[in-house]
Amino acid sequence: MTSRKQEKFEMILDAAEKVIAENGFHGSQVSKIAKEAGVADGTIYLYFKNKEDILISLFQDRLGKLVDLFNSSIRDTSTADEALRKICEIHLSQLEQNVxxxxxxxxxxxxxSLELRKAIGLAVKPYIVLIEQVLIRGIEEGSFRADLDTKLTRQLxxxxxxxxxxxxxxxxxKYSxxxxxxxxxxxxxxxxx
Amino acid sequence: MTSRKQEKFEMILDAAEKVIAENGFHGSQVSKIAKEAGVADGTIYLYFKNKEDILISLFQDRLGKLVDLFNSSIRDTSTADEALRKICEIHLSQLEQNVxxxxxxxxxxxxxSLELRKAIGLAVKPYIVLIEQVLIRGIEEGSFRADLDTKLTRQLxxxxxxxxxxxxxxxxxKYSxxxxxxxxxxxxxxxxx
Amino acid sequence: MTSRKQEKFEMILDAAEKVIAENGFHGSQVSKIAKEAGVADGTIYLYFKNKEDILISLFQDRLGKLVDLFNSSIRDTSTADEALRKICEIHLSQLEQNVxxxxxxxxxxxxxSLELRKAIGLAVKPYIVLIEQVLIRGIEEGSFRADLDTKLTRQLxxxxxxxxxxxxxxxxxKYSxxxxxxxxxxxxxxxxx
Amino acid sequence: MTSRKQEKFEMILDAAEKVIAENGFHGSQVSKIAKEAGVADGTIYLYFKNKEDILISLFQDRLGKLVDLFNSSIRDTSTADEALRKICEIHLSQLEQNVxxxxxxxxxxxxxSLELRKAIGLAVKPYIVLIEQVLIRGIEEGSFRADLDTKLTRQLxxxxxxxxxxxxxxxxxKYSxxxxxxxxxxxxxxxxx
DNA sequence: CATGAATGAGCCTTCATTCAT
DNA sequence: GATGAATGAAGGCTCATTCAT
Structure with a gap:
């Protein structure tokens, strides 16, 4: 029952991703997403509060999966250097593989809208924090400079x-x-x- | 005549900047910009092709002035290190002073829209190139590593x-x-x- | 069986009255009435043809009870004057007590909709006729003018x-x-x- | 210039009255009113804040004209009896002539909506007050009972x-x-x- | 040169009703 | 009998752009 709900939820997210990629943000009407997902327009609103909610959920879902990937990859690293390398590798390769x-x-x-961008900002935060944790780990390992401003550097x-x-x-x-x-x-x- | 045209052109750009800063991108209608500039809606279209053209022009004008500032500041530097420092200084301080x-x-x-973002990308290009020139200068001076990928590094x-x-x-x-x-x-x- | 049906029928009417009083006509969705009645949305349609049918039934039920009250009260009056007084008393006091x-x-x-208002008109008709009967009674008693237009006066x-x-x-x-x-x-x- | 604006304002009100009379309240879309008035949909919003505003304005305009008519007719009456007769005459004959x-x-x-009905209530108020003024005049003339509750009676x-x-x-x-x-x-x- | 009234395409969301379980 | 997930039609409003004056 819940898995069925989950299933349709993801179908709609997949459809939204595809429609936005093909038509751009301003060309992605709810009706187009519904059609791509194979459901009625109204069905969308049984799973999402409004159009913005679809986009926020899409971002959270995709980024959430990436952050999980980052976390599990970093767990197996023996040094902060290696962890940072993993982060860069995954960041660039994952997006290269998912155009x-x-x-x-x-x-x-x-x-x-600003509203949506704020929500997206919140979804990105865990990733930024993850980067900072690697920086702190490096400092503790004595591998990175102790005088680093970790909050500034994670942004850089x-x-x-x-x-x-x-x-x-x-x-x-055009390149890799x-x-x-x-x-x-x-x-x-x-x-x- | 031309100077009068130029004058009104800049009045409209100033109005656009103020209106966007106060009302946000989606709250900035052409009619609002016209009112702020003290001209009729239709007059806008004697100076700009369409709304997008106002925004592109605004970005080009403001960024152009910044790039001029970068160029003249860098001219007086004796090392690439100093030039890069100047770039960072100006980039951060100018935007801090012009909220x-x-x-x-x-x-x-x-x-x-994507269209507009591409135009903005073009306007940013000279600045990116400027950064690369400093990198090349540093390599030539023997101050920066010779194996730098300058095109990648300018992006970083x-x-x-x-x-x-x-x-x-x-x-x-909240901070400086x-x-x-x-x-x-x-x-x-x-x-x- | 039938009494059970009757029971649920009235539960839904009670729910409808409460929901409409709390949320207004335009804020009273079928789903809200169903929830208040403690049944599923679809169940409503086992007892009523459609939403309009709920409202008509509600009006008929409530007005029917009032008309019964009018009838029994009038039966005990000895003059048309007294009957008319009873009508006014009940009309105003009943609605004052049931805000x-x-x-x-x-x-x-x-x-x-016009459709619904016509149905409501039909439900009100017995009450209007009741008023007219009192007028006729008064004329017959010699208490009211014989030249009264009873159909007009009942409306007045x-x-x-x-x-x-x-x-x-x-x-x-604000007053009584x-x-x-x-x-x-x-x-x-x-x-x- | 102002007369031109006034002209179009009334064209739209006339169109609204006709469309509502023909299609009913719920069948009267803004686009239908615009078409009947011979203007674009958007033009409606240069003269009215929203759809509700059209309806309120329509009611105010029509009722305002009626109240003017009431006022001028009453001015020429010599007794409160005659004034009340005028009110009834105009009320019934005017609406009979304008189906x-x-x-x-x-x-x-x-x-x-309740919102709209409140606005309509405000527009009706001057007429109700007018009735009360006639009642007061009758009491002062000694023609009506001095113990009348004028606020209640005007409602009756x-x-x-x-x-x-x-x-x-x-x-x-079916009748006159x-x-x-x-x-x-x-x-x-x-x-x- | 300048005006500003007029245009009209475009879209998110609600909710009464159905029907497979 | 009861459920509740799914349906899909329908419309008010905005705003960039034009053009007659």
């Missing part, structure tokens, strides 16, 4: 990675982001030491 | 700075960005060496 | 009483309608003589 | 007249209301003496 997701999160969802790292993905998309995905992991990690680690 | 401008460029103008630096400003705005401008210049430059320079 | 009912019949149910009396209740509700029930019975009856009786 | 208006005010506009008279018109409409306008003036006035005057 629809990358397009929706980097380009389309940002064209939204997140912003840099975020821009790499956006630029890659806008350029038309995976190849950029090494240089990116290198830049960060030198900055941290 | 309206910061708000409009970092938050509001990003809620726009721009993205990091961009995120610092956005976070500062979203946090409610100027105080963050030192740590930020430090992080970059270590990454570059 | 929910008054609100629903005078304000909310009138915001309905009903309309006047109806307006008294509506005004009382709209004014916020019972205190107005005397003057009202007085006005009618003089008009009838 | 569309009668239908809209007595039937359709009452199927509206208004409610009675209102019901006469509604009944006439619902019955299918003008013929009922005499009996109606007679009933009222006896009640007042």
């Amino acid at each position: 629809d997701l990358a397009y929706v999160t980097q380009i389309e969802l940002r064209q939204s 790292i997140f912003g840099a990675l975020d821009e790499v993905v956006t630029s890659w998309l806008i350029s038309g995905m 982001m995976t190849e950029q992991v090494e240089h990116t990690v290198d830049f960060f680690l030198r900055g941290l030491k | 309206d401008l910061a708000y409009v460029t970092q938050i509001e103008l990003r809620q726009s 630096i721009f993205g990091a700075l961009d995120e610092v400003v956005t976070s500062w705005l979203i946090s409610g401008m 960005m100027t105080e963050q210049v030192e740590h930020t430059v430090d992080f970059f320079l270590r990454g570059l060496k | 929910d009912l008054a609100y629903v019949t005078q304000i909310e149910l009138r915001q309905s 009396i009903f309309g006047a009483l109806d307006e008294v209740v509506t005004s009382w509700l709209i004014s916020g029930m 309608m019972t205190e107005q019975v005397e003057h009202t009856v007085d006005f009618f009786l003089r008009g009838l003589k | 569309d208006l009668a239908y809209v005010t007595q039937i359709e506009l009452r199927q509206s 008279i208004f409610g009675a007249l209102d019901e006469v018109v509604t009944s006439w409409l619902i019955s299918g306008m 209301m003008t013929e009922q003036v005499e009996h109606t006035v007679d009933f009222f005057l006896r009640g007042l003496k």
